[in-house]
Amino acid sequence: MSLELDEISIQQQFEEVIASEDKLAIQEFLNDQNISDVADLIYENEDYECQIISLLNINRAASVFKIIELPTQKRIIKNLPVIKTTELLNELPADDRVAFLEELPTSIVRDLIKTLDPDERIVTLELLGYPENSMGRIMTPDYVYVYEENTVAEVFQTIRKHARGSETIDVIYVINEKGELLDDIRIRDFILAEPNTKVSDMMDGRFIVLHVTDDQEMASEVFKMNNRVALPVTDKNNILLGIVTIDDILWVAEEEYSEDIQKIGGTEALDEPYLDMPFWKLIRKRAPWLVILFVGELLTASAMSFFEDEIKKVLVLNMLVPLIISSGGNTGSQASTLIIQAMAKAEITIADWFTILKREIKSGLVLGGILGLVGFLRTYMWSYIEPHLYGTHTFLLAMVTGVSVLGVVLWGTLAGSMLPIFLKRMKFDPATSSAPFVATLVDVTGIVIYFSVAYLFLSGVLL
Amino acid sequence: MSLELDEISIQQQFEEVIASEDKLAIQEFLNDQNISDVADLIYENEDYECQIISLLNINRAASVFKIIELPTQKRIIKNLPVIKTTELLNELPADDRVAFLEELPTSIVRDLIKTLDPDERIVTLELLGYPENSMGRIMTPDYVYVYEENTVAEVFQTIRKHARGSETIDVIYVINEKGELLDDIRIRDFILAEPNTKVSDMMDGRFIVLHVTDDQEMASEVFKMNNRVALPVTDKNNILLGIVTIDDILWVAEEEYSEDIQKIGGTEALDEPYLDMPFWKLIRKRAPWLVILFVGELLTASAMSFFEDEIKKVLVLNMLVPLIISSGGNTGSQASTLIIQAMAKAEITIADWFTILKREIKSGLVLGGILGLVGFLRTYMWSYIEPHLYGTHTFLLAMVTGVSVLGVVLWGTLAGSMLPIFLKRMKFDPATSSAPFVATLVDVTGIVIYFSVAYLFLSGVLL
Numbered sequence: 026m027s028l029e030l031d032e033i034s035i036q037q038q039f040e041e042v043i044a045s046e047d048k049l050a051i052q053e054f055l056n057d058q059n060i061s062d063v064a065d066l067i068y069e070n071e072d073y074e075c076q077i078i079s080l081l082n083i084n085r086a087a088s089v090f091k092i093i094e095l096p097t098q099k100r101i102i103k104n105l106p107v108i109k110t111t112e113l114l115n116e117l118p119a120d121d122r123v124a125f126l127e128e129l130p131t132s133i134v135r136d137l138i139k140t141l142d143p144d145e146r147i148v149t150l151e152l153l154g155y156p157e158n159s160m161g162r163i164m165t166p167d168y169v170y171v172y173e174e175n176t177v178a179e180v181f182q183t184i185r186k187h188a189r190g191s192e193t194i195d196v197i198y199v200i201n202e203k204g205e206l207l208d209d210i211r212i213r214d215f216i217l218a219e220p221n222t223k224v225s226d227m228m229d230g231r232f233i234v235l236h237v238t239d240d241q242e243m244a245s246e247v248f249k250m251n252n253r254v255a256l257p258v259t260d261k262n263n264i265l266l267g268i269v270t271i272d273d274i275l276w277v278a279e280e281e282y283s284e285d286i287q288k289i290g291g292t293e294a295l296d297e298p299y300l301d302m303p304f305w306k307l308i309r310k311r312a313p314w315l316v317i318l319f320v321g322e323l324l325t326a327s328a329m330s331f332f333e334d335e336i337k338k339v340l341v342l343n344m345l346v347p348l349i350i351s352s353g354g355n356t357g358s359q360a361s362t363l364i365i366q367a368m369a370k371a372e373i374t375i376a377d378w379f380t381i382l383k384r385e386i387k388s389g390l391v392l393g394g395i396l397g398l399v400g401f402l403r404t405y406m407w408s409y410i411e412p413h414l415y416g417t418h419t420f421l422l423a424m425v426t427g428v429s430v431l432g433v434v435l436w437g438t439l440a441g442s443m444l445p446i447f448l449k450r451m452k453f454d455p456a457t458s459s460a461p462f463v464a465t466l467v468d469v470t471g472i473v474i475y476f477s478v479a480y481l482f483l484s485g486v487l488l
Numbered sequence: 489m490s491l492e493l494d495e496i497s498i499q500q501q502f503e504e505v506i507a508s509e510d511k512l513a514i515q516e517f518l519n520d521q522n523i524s525d526v527a528d529l530i531y532e533n534e535d536y537e538c539q540i541i542s543l544l545n546i547n548r549a550a551s552v553f554k555i556i557e558l559p560t561q562k563r564i565i566k567n568l569p570v571i572k573t574t575e576l577l578n579e580l581p582a583d584d585r586v587a588f589l590e591e592l593p594t595s596i597v598r599d600l601i602k603t604l605d606p607d608e609r610i611v612t613l614e615l616l617g618y619p620e621n622s623m624g625r626i627m628t629p630d631y632v633y634v635y636e637e638n639t640v641a642e643v644f645q646t647i648r649k650h651a652r653g654s655e656t657i658d659v660i661y662v663i664n665e666k667g668e669l670l671d672d673i674r675i676r677d678f679i680l681a682e683p684n685t686k687v688s689d690m691m692d693g694r695f696i697v698l699h700v701t702d703d704q705e706m707a708s709e710v711f712k713m714n715n716r717v718a719l720p721v722t723d724k725n726n727i728l729l730g731i732v733t734i735d736d737i738l739w740v741a742e743e744e745y746s747e748d749i750q751k752i753g754g755t756e757a758l759d760e761p762y763l764d765m766p767f768w769k770l771i772r773k774r775a776p777w778l779v780i781l782f783v784g785e786l787l788t789a790s791a792m793s794f795f796e797d798e799i800k801k802v803l804v805l806n807m808l809v810p811l812i813i814s815s816g817g818n819t820g821s822q823a824s825t826l827i828i829q830a831m832a833k834a835e836i837t838i839a840d841w842f843t844i845l846k847r848e849i850k851s852g853l854v855l856g857g858i859l860g861l862v863g864f865l866r867t868y869m870w871s872y873i874e875p876h877l878y879g880t881h882t883f884l885l886a887m888v889t890g891v892s893v894l895g896v897v898l899w900g901t902l903a904g905s906m907l908p909i910f911l912k913r914m915k916f917d918p919a920t921s922s923a924p925f926v927a928t929l930v931d932v933t934g935i936v937i938y939f940s941v942a943y944l945f946l947s948g949v950l951l
Contacts, residue, residue: 059696061713092713184679194676195658195717212675213657216647231522249738250524250555254658254717271734275712275741282745283829289752290825290923291818298835299826300843308854311822315897318818319859323866325810330874336806343799343806347788347813347931354817355754355781355924359774362753363762366746372761380763391771396782403786411793434778460753460923461818468810 091121096301111140120165123152161237164258164267173225206265245278288456328472350471353437354464360441385442393434401427429475554584574603583628586615624700627721627730633661641683669728708741751919791935813934816900817927823904848905856897864890892938
């Protein structure tokens with residue numbers, strides 16, 4: 026896996042065996058590789074992707090299919106013979122099947138669902154009925170359950186009967202006749218127990234459940250904090266509906282973080298890898314925010330023309346505009362990213378807003394003080410290099426720079442830190458207060474702060 | 489877990505039982521709760537945190553200790569009686585112990601390691617000897633191994649003997665006398681097998697290994713692609729050194745993403761939660777980048793004064809500076825975030841740079857075209873609202889705006905997308921080309937592009 030050498034040689038072996046055109050040899054070779062290596066072979070040999078999936082044992086084909094990227098999945102389903110598609114979809118675990126179907130247009134989903142066996146069809150329709158991003162969509166109904174009156178020996182019989190079809194047997198679920206969840210017990214405890222021990226004697230009634238409508242995002246936190254590889258999913262009457270395994274959560278967590286990062290950068294969340302995304306679809310994800318920001322930024326021109334007279338009188342003021350406003354934009358982006366990230370990790374909640382406000386006022390003053398000092402020194406010293414620009418009131422001009430930077434940075438930190446909290450409070454996604462968004466907001470107000478400070482210091486002297 | 493109500497009542501129950509001052513009752517209450525709930529109790533009752541840890545059964549105390557945040561961990565270790573600290577540290581799984589110790593100053597680590605039992609001390613020192621962020625630091629040496637000549641019945645004997653002390657028994661490792669890894673077999677296969685089956689008959693030799701010096705970041709990808717709950721870690725001679733479980737990877741993945749997000753926002757990666765981080769430490773993480781960006785942005789003032797004559801002659805040019813440069817900054821931040829994120833997910837590699845370049849040239853032209861058109865219209869129409877500012881050559885001025893926006897946006901997309909790739913190529917962290925960094929870079933060059941375009945269109949007319 027970690028040796029580049031291995032991968033090259035698998036590809037080479039594949040090329041050799043394909044060249045031999047010996048179907049049995051190809052089949053044997055493919056069934057002998059790790060599923061992640063087969064996935065790599067599919068990516069590297071697009072012409073053979075359908076053949077590879079067709080030749081694999083059906084259970085291994087399903088394992089490979091579920092880990093490859095959506096565009097490749099779609100292409101394979103489109104090009105595979107109908108009989109193979111049917112076989113593959115039926116073999117896919119219910120949760121992975123739903124994960125794939127929910128990305129397709131409704132009409133195709135309807136056709137594909139028709140090809141499923143009756144049992145699988147019912148399960149699939151049921152899972153598709155849960156809201157997007159809910160636990161219902163990623164749970165699997167394939168788990169092993171036992172009753173509290175069973176003995177350990179009986180439990181092992183049940184496991185032997187159902188193990189093949191279930192996603193994990195690391196945790197076994199105890200339910201009653203109504204289907205209510207009573208406990209979860211780890212396989213290791215059964216292995217350590219005497220065969221005639223009753224399940225009821227092993228129960229501690231201490232278990233964590235996820236609700237079927239719970240958001241997927243919170244599940245990652247629950248898994249982290251509870252050291253489990255699988256968690257049961259119940260409805261509001263505590264009826265066990267399915268289980269969620271930690272490997273699915275690893276995918277969810279990665280998805281959530283990617284979306285957050287993309288939003289912070291000012292794009293809509295992409296649902297496909299960058300390179301696989303059709304060009305115009307990518308543009309549609311990128312353009313709207315840029316246009317909104319651009320229209321917002323048009324206000325800078327209005328703000329600037331409002332201060333036309335001041336600019337005319339003291340041209341040097343104008344030279345510093347990009348510097349001043351960007352210092353606010355940068356601090357604002359920084360603060361908003363920190364807060365969005367801390368909220369995503371549940372380190373802070375809306376209730377902490379006042380603590381954060383106090384902290385960011387202090388931070389804004391210190392950071393603004395540091396940058397303001399640099400700005401002061403720059404203006405003061407530059408006046409010796411280009412005296413014609415700065416004229417005689419260098420100290421006053423330097424003060425204007427320093428104080429404006431302090432003000433703009435303070436305002437940037439406050440806007441950047443409070444905006445995500447406000448958005449969350451209003452039930453919007455805090456990650457929408459992307460770095461560019463905060464920067465634009467602070468740009469416009471930064472101009473007003475700057476020229477107001479200038480007016481305050483220079484009125485009667487230069488203005 | 490998901491009901492707010494439950495949490496409130498656990499806290500209330502805790503307050504009641506604490507008020508009773510009945511040590512046995514408190515102990516019983518605490519041992520009855522889920523570890524994540526005990527962790528919440530610790531956060532909400534800082535005064536009792538040491539008492540809570542002391543009163544828990546030692547194995548549960550260790551489970552709670554490993555999931556709480558570092559600052560709380562440190563405080564508890566500091567305030568706990570020495571005998572309890574010793575007991576707790578010895579009980580902690582080796583990987584979690586190392587994860588805690590690596591955050592402490594060396595002098596304290598030395599003292600704490602002295603308190604460990606000889607066996608645990610050797611293991612700990614060994615793990616601490618591996619490079620930071622390597623698999624060696626998060627693997628655990630507590631796993632169950634068997635030999636290929638064992639029968640299934642013997643395997644179960646081994647499991648019963650070692651299950652208590654090992655992190656997982658979901659996967660059992662087959663080694664030879666030299667300690668070389670031969671295969672990994674899932675517990676379900678043993679349960680399904682006949683007791684007198686030989687291990688050698690169950691082996692398929694198909695297993696995935698991580699190398700002890702592999703980077704932790706890549707492990708998350710390997711877990712995702714291979715559907716395992718634990719993976720073996722070997723040295724370069726294929727000697728089995730330990731295993732890594734998927735729940736540890738969930739923590740690593742979250743850590744990596746948080747660091748990426750923070751860097752994109754222009755802070756150094758924080759190693760503590762936002763609210764727990766001491767004020768001045770947070771400032772030290774935030775200030776350096778802001779100062780660097782500010783100093784970079786000082787160049788905007790130089791660029792502006794370079795075009796002093798043009799500004800004096802056509803004052804309206806100047807009003808549009810913030811608009812023009814920010815359009816480049818925003819597109820640049822967007823492009824860099826997209827590329828950083830796609831690289832973090834290994835969707836693209838350095839080798840794709842030319843494909844990305846071609847794609848971003850097209851994107852830049854389209855996005856720049858859209859924004860340029862908005863800019864053109866704004867300037868053209870505004871000249872009717874404020875004719876004194878725009879003078880007579882409105883069409884030319886509108887063209888300047890449109891073409892500059894197109895140019896600046898194109899440049900922003902290119903700089904934003906190529907910079908992370910370049911940084912990665914130079915072995916730097918691509919996330920360092922944070923949104924503010926790209927924005928600053930594009931601000932300075934944007935001014936030059938803008939005034940050059942203006943000169944081209946207006947020279948001989950207005951300039």
